[in-house]
Amino acid sequence: MTESLNGTDWSKGSGYVDGQFHPIAEAKIPITDWGYRRSDVTYDVVGVYYGAFFRLDDHIRRFRASMDKLRLKPRESDEDIARILTALVRKSGLREAYVAMDCLRGKPGPGVPYHPAFGRAYLACFAIPWVWLFTQEQQARGVHAMIASTPRIPAESVDPTVKNFHWGDLTKASFEAFDAGFETAVLLDRDGYLTEGPGYNVFVVIDGVVVSPLRGVLEGVTRQSVFDLCAELGVSHQVRPISRGELTQADAVFFSTTAGGIMPVSRLGARILGNDRPGPLSTRLRETFWAKRRQGWLATPIDYDAAD
Amino acid sequence: MTESLNGTDWSKGSGYVDGQFHPIAEAKIPITDWGYRRSDVTYDVVGVYYGAFFRLDDHIRRFRASMDKLRLKPRESDEDIARILTALVRKSGLREAYVAMDCLRGKPGPGVPYHPAFGRAYLACFAIPWVWLFTQEQQARGVHAMIASTPRIPAESVDPTVKNFHWGDLTKASFEAFDAGFETAVLLDRDGYLTEGPGYNVFVVIDGVVVSPLRGVLEGVTRQSVFDLCAELGVSHQVRPISRGELTQADAVFFSTTAGGIMPVSRLGARILGNDRPGPLSTRLRETFWAKRRQGWLATPIDYDAAD
Numbered sequence: 001m002t003e004s005l006n007g008t009d010w011s012k013g014s015g016y017v018d019g020q021f022h023p024i025a026e027a028k029i030p031i032t033d034w035g036y037r038r039s040d041v042t043y044d045v046v047g048v049y050y051g052a053f054f055r056l057d058d059h060i061r062r063f064r065a066s067m068d069k070l071r072l073k074p075r076e077s078d079e080d081i082a083r084i085l086t087a088l089v090r091k092s093g094l095r096e097a098y099v100a101m102d103c104l105r106g107k108p109g110p111g112v113p114y115h116p117a118f119g120r121a122y123l124a125c126f127a128i129p130w131v132w133l134f135t136q137e138q139q140a141r142g143v144h145a146m147i148a149s150t151p152r153i154p155a156e157s158v159d160p161t162v163k164n165f166h167w168g169d170l171t172k173a174s175f176e177a178f179d180a181g182f183e184t185a186v187l188l189d190r191d192g193y194l195t196e197g198p199g200y201n202v203f204v205v206i207d208g209v210v211v212s213p214l215r216g217v218l219e220g221v222t223r224q225s226v227f228d229l230c231a232e233l234g235v236s237h238q239v240r241p242i243s244r245g246e247l248t249q250a251d252a253v254f255f256s257t258t259a260g261g262i263m264p265v266s267r268l269g270a271r272i273l274g275n276d277r278p279g280p281l282s283t284r285l286r287e288t289f290w291a292k293r294r295q296g297w298l299a300t301p302i303d304y305d306a307a308d
Numbered sequence: 309m310t311e312s313l314n315g316t317d318w319s320k321g322s323g324y325v326d327g328q329f330h331p332i333a334e335a336k337i338p339i340t341d342w343g344y345r346r347s348d349v350t351y352d353v354v355g356v357y358y359g360a361f362f363r364l365d366d367h368i369r370r371f372r373a374s375m376d377k378l379r380l381k382p383r384e385s386d387e388d389i390a391r392i393l394t395a396l397v398r399k400s401g402l403r404e405a406y407v408a409m410d411c412l413r414g415k416p417g418p419g420v421p422y423h424p425a426f427g428r429a430y431l432a433c434f435a436i437p438w439v440w441l442f443t444q445e446q447q448a449r450g451v452h453a454m455i456a457s458t459p460r461i462p463a464e465s466v467d468p469t470v471k472n473f474h475w476g477d478l479t480k481a482s483f484e485a486f487d488a489g490f491e492t493a494v495l496l497d498r499d500g501y502l503t504e505g506p507g508y509n510v511f512v513v514i515d516g517v518v519v520s521p522l523r524g525v526l527e528g529v530t531r532q533s534v535f536d537l538c539a540e541l542g543v544s545h546q547v548r549p550i551s552r553g554e555l556t557q558a559d560a561v562f563f564s565t566t567a568g569g570i571m572p573v574s575r576l577g578a579r580i581l582g583n584d585r586p587g588p589l590s591t592r593l594r595e596t597f598w599a600k601r602r603q604g605w606l607a608t609p610i611d612y613d614a615a616d
Contacts, residue, residue, distance in 0.1 A: 012436040015339055028342055031323055031410070031434055036337055071483065098559045100508035102339070114441060116479050117486045124339055128500035143350030144421060150465065154498070158476035166474045171424050175379065190498075191461070236427045238422035 013128035014091040018083050021077075021091065027126050034119055035104020039165045042066035046221075047258045048089055048097040049130065052299035055260075056082060058221050063101055066162040072103045072121040081123070088127040089302050096130035098259060132186040133199050133259040138183060139286070142266020142278045143255065145197070147244070148185035152195040155216050160196070163218055170198035182267070186247075189216050194242040200257035204250035205281050209238040212247075224254040229285050230291075252279030254286075261293075277288035319438035322399040324392050329399065334556045336435050343412020344425055350374035354529075356397055357438065360607035364390060364568075366476075368587040371409055371430040376471040380411045380429040389431070396435040397610050404438035406567060441507050441567040446491060449592070450574020450586045451563065453505070455552065456493035457483035463524050469506070471526055478506035489573070490513050494555075499526050502550040508565035513589050514559035518545040519554075523585045530564040537593055537600075560587030562594075569601075570594040 015027020015060065020295070035041040044063035047054050081101060089097050101123065108118035126183045134143050150172045170188060177185040186197040196202055197215040199221040199252050203212045210230050212223060229235040247253070252273055253265040262285050264278030268271070273279065293299070323335020336611040343349040352371035355362050359410065375381070384392065393407050398557050416426035432552050442451050457509030458480045466474050477495060494505040503524040504510055509531040511520045518538050520531060538545040555561070560581055561573040581587065586594070601607070 013340075017339070024340065027339045028340055030333075031325070031335045031337055031408075032321075032436065036344045036480060037473055039473045040475060040479050053422075070479075100339075113491075114439065115483055115486060126339055129338065131422065151325050153461050153465045154472075156458070156498075159475070163346055164465075164476060166461075166476050167342075167348060168472060168474050171346060171348050171378075171454065174424055175496070178423060183373075183423075187559045190464075216351055249319075 001104055009133075010091045013094075013126055014088045015124070015262075016122045017089060018122040018258060018304045021087070024126055024128055027124070029104065029124060030106075031072045033104055033106045034116065035102070035105075035106070036211065038105075038116075040070070040105040040116060040119070041102055042070055042072065042162050042164055043100060043102040043282040044098055044163055045100045045258045046085065046183050047130070048094065048099055048127070048302065049293055050296075050299070051095045051304070052296065052301040053085070053089075054293060055221050055225070055298045056085070056300040058224070060101075062163070062219070062221065063103070067121070069159065071117075072105060072119045074103050080163065084123070084125055085127070085188040086302060089123060090304055090306065091154060092127045094127060094129055097127045098129070098131040098266070099125070099127045101125045102104060116237045121293065122275040129261045133257050134263050139260065139263050140278075142180075142264045142273070142276065144183045144267040145253070145265050146177050146180055146182040146185045146269045147247070148175065148176050148187050150187060151190045152187040156261050160216055160218050167198065174198050182269075188244055193246070197255060200263070203254050203256065204242060204247055205252035205254075205279060206250055208244060208281070210235055210281070211242055212237070212239050213242050214239050215241065217308075220256055221259060222258055225289065226256050226262060227284060229288055232286065233284070235281065252282050253307065254278075262289050310524050318399045321402075321434055323397045323434040324396060324434070325432045326430040327393070329439055332434055336431070337412065337432060338414075338565045339422070340514070341412055342424065343410070343432075344414075344416070346424075347379070348413040348424060348427070348468050349410055349451060349556070350378050350380065350472060351408055351410040352471055353391065353406060353408045353566045355438070356402065356435070356602055356610065358604075358611040359403045359608075359612070360604065361393070362601060363529050363533070363606045364393070364608040365540050366532070368409075370471070370527070370529065375411045376427070376469050376519060377467065378413075379425075380413060382411050382431045389433075389522055393435070394610055397431060398612055398614065400435045400610065401541060402435060402437055405435045406437070407433070407435045409433045427455070435484055437526075439567045441565050442491065447571050448586075449574045449586065452491045452575040453488075453561070454485050454488055454490040454577045455493050456483065456484050458495060459498045460509045462496040462498060468525055469527050475506065478545060482506050490577075493566050494578060496552055500552045502552070502555050505609040507567060508571070510562040511562050512550060512555055513560035513562075513587060514554060514558055516544065516588070516589070518543055518593075519550060520545070520547050521550050522541055523549065528564055530566055531567060533597065534564050536576070537596055539559065541592070541596065543589065547559045555567070560590050562586075562590040570597050
C-alpha cells in the first residue's frame with residue numbers, strides 16, 4: 001500500500017512544505033523563518049485511525065480560525081488543506097497516523113519593513129505513524145500525574161484557543177513531573193485554577209458530573225467529543241472554572257487529546273485515585289470513544305488506492 | 309573573499325545544523341523536532357561589524373547558561389561553538405553579519421518515553437547579512453513606539469533570561485503598533501511595570517539618570533554595554549522596576565539590541581519626546597557605542613583568509 005516515489009520509502013511519513021511534497025525526513029523549516037524563530041505559527045493535529053480521519057472538518061475549521069486570529073493567510077483553501085492531508089496519508093500508506101497542519105509566517109524579504117505584517121504565510125503539513133501521548137499500558141492502569149508549580153502562560157499574553165507551540169511552561173512542568181517520578185503535570189493559572197497539561201485537556205469527575213475548565217485552555221476537538229459522549233450516555237457535564245481544591249478532591253481525573261483519545265488518571269501527586277485504577281466513568285467514556293471510532297463515528301475514510 | 313564551495317554561493321549566508329555546514333537556503337529544521345514544534349529551544353545572537361565579533365565570549369557564556377537551564381546538552385563545547393560561528397562568517401565572507409546560535413531539542417526516538425528528558429539536543433547556527441531592527445533613518449529621527457495592551461509572558465511561566473522564541477505576545481504587540489501607526493510597542497508586565505519590546509531591551513532617562521527594568525527581561529549583552537558606557541561617560545544608571553507612569557513621563561527613551569546597537573525613541577504613544585528627535589544622552593550613547601565598536605571595543609576579529 002505504501003507508495004514508493006523516486007525510490008523513496010514514504011512509510012515513515014510524508015510531508016508538505018510550502019507547496020512541495022517530501023518524505024518526512026526531508027520535510028524541514030528554513031532556520032531563518034519566523035514560524036520557527038519567533039514561534040509565529042499555529043497548527044492543528046487530526047488523527048487517522050482505522051484508515052479514516054476523525055472530525056477532519058472540525059480540525060480544519062479550528063485551524064482556519066487560528067490562522068485568521070494570527071493574520072496568517074496561506075494560499076491554500078480549506079478544501080486544498082483536506083486534499084493535502086489526504087494525499088499525505090495516502091502517500092505514507094498509514095492506517096493509523098498523526099496528521100499535523102502548520103501555518104508559519106516567513107520573514108519579510110529585503111527592502112520590506114522588518115515586521116510580521118510583511119511576512120508571507122505558508123503551510124507545512126505531515127503524516128507520521130500514530131502517536132500515543134501515553135502508552136496503552138499507562139492508559140490501562142491510569143496515568144501518573146502531578147500539579148506543576150509552573151503557572152500556565154496567561155491567555156492575555158498568548159491565546160490558548162489558537163493552538164500554538166509556546167510550550168516553555170508545559171515543558172518545564174514535564175521536567176517537574178519527571179524529577180518527582182510522575183509521567184506528566186497539569187498546570188494551574190496564576191489564580192490557582194486548573195488549565196491544561198502538555199498536549200491535552202483535563203477533566204475532573206465530581207459527584208458523577210464531568211467538569212472541564214472554562215478558560216485558559218485549547219477548545220480541544222477530543223474535549224468536544226467527551227461532551228458529545230456525555231450527552232449520548234446521559235452523563236451531566238459542565239464547563240466552568242475548577243479550583244485547585246476541586247481538582248485535588250475530585251473523584252476521578254482524565255485527559256483528552258487527539259494523540260490518544262480519552263486517558264484516565266490514577267494518581268495525582270500524593271493522591272491515589274479510585275484504588276490506583278481508572279475510574280468507572282473514565283473507563284466507560286474511553287471504551288465508548290474507541291468503540292464509536294471503530295464504527296466510523298464522524299469519520300472521513302481515506303481511499304488509499306486513489307490517484308493524487 | 310566569499311567562498312564558493314561545490315559551486316554554491318554562500319554570500320547570502322551560511323548555516324550549520326547538527327554537525328553539517330550548508331548554504332543558508334539549505335539550513336533547515338526537521339518539522340517534527342520539538343525545537344520547532346514545542347519551541348523547546350534557546351538561542352543567542354552575536355553581531356559582526358567591521359569584520360569582528362562583538363562580545364563573543366559574553367554571548368557564548370549566556371547561551372551556555374540558557375542551555376543549562378533548559379537541560380540542553382549538545383555535543384559541542386564553547387570552544388567548538390566559537391569555531392563554528394567563525395567558520396560560518398568566514399564562509400559567507402560577510403564583514404557585517406547577524407550570527408545566530410540555536411540549541412534545539414529533537415524528539416525522542418521510537419521505543420523511548422515521549423518526554424523531553426529523552427530528546428537529544430543539537431546545535432543549529434547561521435550567519436546572514438547584518439540585520440537592523442530599525443533602519444538607520446528610523447534611528448536618526450527616533451523610533452516611533454507605543455505601549456502595548458498585551459502583557460508580557462510572566463517570568464514564572466517562561467524565564468526571559470533564557471533567550472527564547474516565545475514571541476506570541478511580542479508579535480501581538482507588533483501588530484497593535486502596526487494598526488495604530490507605530491513601528492513597535494513595548495510591553496508591561498501584568499502589574500504594569502515596563503519589561504521589554506520585540507527584540508530589544510528598554511531604557512528610560514529620568515533627571516539625567518539612565519534606568520532599565522530589573523525583572524522580566526533578557527539580560528541583554530548590548531544592555532550591559534549601555535551600563536559599561538554609562539560608567540565610562542560618568543552617567544548614573546540604575547536597574548530597578550519602572551512603572552507605567554515613569555515610562556510615560558520619562559525625559560527620553562531608548563532601546564538596545566545586538567541587531568542595531570542603541571536606538572533612540574522620539575515618540576511613545578501620544579507623547580512626543582525631545583522635540584520629536586533623539587535626546588542628547590541617547591545620541592551620545594549611540595555615537596560612543598559605534599565609535600568604540602569601530603575602534604575594536606571587546607572585538608574578536610575574524611581572519612577571513614584562514615582555512616577552516
